[in-house]
Amino acid sequence: MIFKKINNLASIIQLYNSKPTLFPKKVLDDVTALKSLVEELDKVIEKVSTTQITNNFLIGYEFERLHQEFDLLKAVKVHQSDSEQKIVINIELKKSSAKKHEIEKQLKNHQFYFNRVGIKYTDMYLFGYCEDKKQFFEYAKKSGNEYELIKVSSERIYEILYKFRMCRYFDIDEIFKVENILISPLNNWEEFVKKIIY
Numbered sequence: 001m002i003f004k005k006i007n008n009l010a011s012i013i014q015l016y017n018s019k020p021t022l023f024p025k026k027v028l029d030d031v032t033a034l035k036s037l038v039e040e041l042d043k044v045i046e047k048v049s050t051t052q053i054t055n056n057f058l059i060g061y062e063f064e065r066l067h068q069e070f071d072l073l074k075a076v077k078v079h080q081s082d083s084e085q086k087i088v089i090n091i092e093l094k095k096s097s098a099k100k101h102e103i104e105k106q107l108k109n110h111q112f113y114f115n116r117v118g119i120k121y122t123d124m125y126l127f128g129y130c131e132d133k134k135q136f137f138e139y140a141k142k143s144g145n146e147y148e149l150i151k152v153s154s155e156r157i158y159e160i161l162y163k164f165r166m167c168r169y170f171d172i173d174e175i176f177k178v179e180n181i182l183i184s185p186l187n188n189w190e191e192f193v194k195k196i197i198y
Contacts, residue, residue, distance in 0.1 A: 009054035053161035076167035103128030107139035
């Protein structure tokens with residue numbers, strides 16, 4: 001995608017609405033899906049505007065060494081009395097609901113990589129959005145250690161974005177380092193085999 005710095009999603013759509021020619025053709029599917037997502041969040045009648053809950057997002061973040069791209073990624077710190085909790089919110093965009101299975105595969109991979117760099121499962125919020133049917137999905141715990149992609153409401157996404165709207169952003173590159181992610185078959189063969197099976 002584009003705009004690989006911290007952005008406000010609603011502001012990107014305002015720019016697209018006023019100057020659509022600034023956006024190259026190759027990213028239009030993602031931009032129109034993002035526009036649809038923002039419009040759905042706008043319909044949620046809540047405490048603050050969509051502009052206030054969609055700040056501090058990376059758009060099209062890439063971890064090139066692993067060929068992983070994150071459509072929308074927000075990484076924030078939550079300060080507790082004696083520690084600091086790192087939270088990630090990842091939203092994958094698709095034009096068509098026919099690609100819902102791709103969202104599940106992407107979010108499963110992203111969950112693995114987030115966990116490898118020290119983000120707890122309970123501190124990850126992994127979502128998908130399909131523009132054609134205006135549907136939101138969450139990659140959520142089913143039972144035990146099993147996860148699945150389930151349909152959720154726009155209110156669920158709004159609730160999470162609202163909860164972390166005032167939290168301070170942290171640089172995801174601080175934790176996304178090759179040495180934190182890649183598993184060596186020599187040093188950690190059990191985990192290496194687990195990843196192959198995974």
